[in-house]
Amino acid sequence: MAIGEYVKSADWKSEKHVPVIEIPDSVKPGEAFNVQITVGKEISHPNTIEHHIKWFDLYVMYDDGQFLIHLGHIEFTPVNTQPTAVFNVKLEKSGSLIATSYCNIHGLWESSKRVEF
Amino acid sequence: MAIGEYVKSADWKSEKHVPVIEIPDSVKPGEAFNVQITVGKEISHPNTIEHHIKWFDLYVMYDDGQFLIHLGHIEFTPVNTQPTAVFNVKLEKSGSLIATSYCNIHGLWESSKRVEF
Amino acid sequence: MAIGEYVKSADWKSEKHVPVIEIPDSVKPGEAFNVQITVGKEISHPNTIEHHIKWFDLYVMYDDGQFLIHLGHIEFTPVNTQPTAVFNVKLEKSGSLIATSYCNIHGLWESSKRVEF
Amino acid sequence: MAIGEYVKSADWKSEKHVPVIEIPDSVKPGEAFNVQITVGKEISHPNTIEHHIKWFDLYVMYDDGQFLIHLGHIEFTPVNTQPTAVFNVKLEKSGSLIATSYCNIHGLWESSKRVEF
Ligand SMILES: [Fe+3]
Ligand SMILES: [Fe+3]
Numbered sequence: 397m398a399i400g401e402y403v404k405s406a407d408w409k410s411e412k413h414v415p416v417i418e419i420p421d422s423v424k425p426g427e428a429f430n431v432q433i434t435v436g437k438e439i440s441h442p443n444t445i446e447h448h449i450k451w452f453d454l455y456v457m458y459d460d461g462q463f464l465i466h467l468g469h470i471e472f473t474p475v476n477t478q479p480t481a482v483f484n485v486k487l488e489k490s491g492s493l494i495a496t497s498y499c500n501i502h503g504l505w506e507s508s509k510r511v512e513f
Numbered sequence: 514m515a516i517g518e519y520v521k522s523a524d525w526k527s528e529k530h531v532p533v534i535e536i537p538d539s540v541k542p543g544e545a546f547n548v549q550i551t552v553g554k555e556i557s558h559p560n561t562i563e564h565h566i567k568w569f570d571l572y573v574m575y576d577d578g579q580f581l582i583h584l585g586h587i588e589f590t591p592v593n594t595q596p597t598a599v600f601n602v603k604l605e606k607s608g609s610l611i612a613t614s615y616c617n618i619h620g621l622w623e624s625s626k627r628v629e630f
Numbered sequence: 631m632a633i634g635e636y637v638k639s640a641d642w643k644s645e646k647h648v649p650v651i652e653i654p655d656s657v658k659p660g661e662a663f664n665v666q667i668t669v670g671k672e673i674s675h676p677n678t679i680e681h682h683i684k685w686f687d688l689y690v691m692y693d694d695g696q697f698l699i700h701l702g703h704i705e706f707t708p709v710n711t712q713p714t715a716v717f718n719v720k721l722e723k724s725g726s727l728i729a730t731s732y733c734n735i736h737g738l739w740e741s742s743k744r745v746e747f
Numbered sequence: 748m749a750i751g752e753y754v755k756s757a758d759w760k761s762e763k764h765v766p767v768i769e770i771p772d773s774v775k776p777g778e779a780f781n782v783q784i785t786v787g788k789e790i791s792h793p794n795t796i797e798h799h800i801k802w803f804d805l806y807v808m809y810d811d812g813q814f815l816i817h818l819g820h821i822e823f824t825p826v827n828t829q830p831t832a833v834f835n836v837k838l839e840k841s842g843s844l845i846a847t848s849y850c851n852i853h854g855l856w857e858s859s860k861r862v863e864f
């Protein structure tokens with residue numbers, strides 16, 4: 397049994413669980429830029445104690461890399477904290493950002509975003 | 514022995530470990546706003562595998578509250594991820610935000626910021 | 631406003647929020663030993679989605695140290711995961727372990743435990 | 748690009764990154780039991796500031812479930828804290844535990860363990 401079989405992805409315009417990754421139009425190797433991650437970009441997700449987005453992880457996989465690099469982890473608090481976050485990251489090479497988000501009822505979701513230098 | 518004896522605070526303009534909390538000029542009860550937390554606002558902190566800021570916690574203490582409310586937690590990755598983050602929070606009442614930051618060499622630091630409605 | 635003013639402590643035999651720290655009778659410098667942390671040792675704490683212990687942090691303050699050293703952080707899931715955990719740690723010098731626990735309703739609690747070599 | 752493509756698994760007896768999951772021989776639905784997770788069970792993994800296991804996640808997938816349930820997350824501190832942990836969990840139905848472990852150099856690893864009632 398492998399976790400990859402259970403991490404869901406979908407078009408975020410039709411699915412409220414997908415973590416949408418936004419970066420500036422122009423980014424440079426070795427220069428820090430903001431990565432905004434948001435669940436419920438188009439269709440908002442509930443944020444109650446019974447049903448909420450609990451956390452995000454952010455990774456990068458360099459095009460010539462062998463291993464995922466974990467860039468950060470954020471834990472939210474239901475009701476008071478919304479499922480969106482900004483990380484400020486510095487990459488050396490082109491690759492793909494991967495974000496995962498966890499809903500306490502609907503499990504693990506992911507999306508990815510190219511970063512090209 | 515109480516943790517409060519060891520959580521340091523200082524003027525962030527002269528100390529690179531203090532988590533600086535920034536919020537918009539105008540915030541409303543029950544409406545989400547961004548809380549930016551940054552270590553090294555004026556004097557930058559090293560970000561190497563040997564010496565870095567590892568995480569932040571964000572809390573609120575309402576003026577009429579009895580207990581701290583934890584709003585979120587963020588973990589950074591040295592070198593690639595800078596010690597700054599944005600949380601998006603919704604408060605019901607006036608109170609004080611408290612942020613803590615942890616340096617793997619210099620321990621636990623804090624600062625607070627009033628939110629008045 | 632300082633976080634230390636709001637971290638509660640009490641006799642764990644009469645209070646269900648205090649993180650009780652247990653270590654072996656005999657520990658040696660530089661040799662790993664188990665640190666068990668438990669909330670609700672004598673009086674159990676609720677573990678429901680509405681009211682639960684969300685996380686622990688574990689620190690050490692060496693007797694001759696200037697700064698807290700963070701040893702680990704654990705996040706629980708209400709209902710399925712009980713508020714108890716074992717960390718396996720290696721200390722170089724005598725000092726005090728400090729654990730904090732967070733209840734989503736009753737805030738932040740702490741206790742400490744001497745480690746003497 | 749999907750995270751599942753990059754989460755590695757292997758025989759833990761020949762690979763030092765795989766999180767080994769251990770549970771008691773006899774477990775019952777609705778009764779809490781210990782889940783020990785260890786990286787480096789047979790071949791130990793380095794634990795230095797330059798190269799270490801940073802965290803574990805623990806999930807369960809019930810046999811009749813649609814979504815992963817996250818049971819907990821633990822963050823270690825290099826040098827002082829060893830990559831092993833005990834979670835105390837309560838499951839309702841048969842399923843598979845899945846643990847992931849993250850090495851700051853060698854990325855994300857996983858293993859799973861059946862829980863049958
Ligand atoms: Fe959901
Ligand atoms: Fe420092």
Ligand SMILES: [Fe+3]
Nearest residue numbers: 647733735736
């Ligand atoms: Fe409580």
Ligand SMILES: [Fe+3]
Nearest residue numbers: 764850852853
């Ligand atoms: Fe490794």
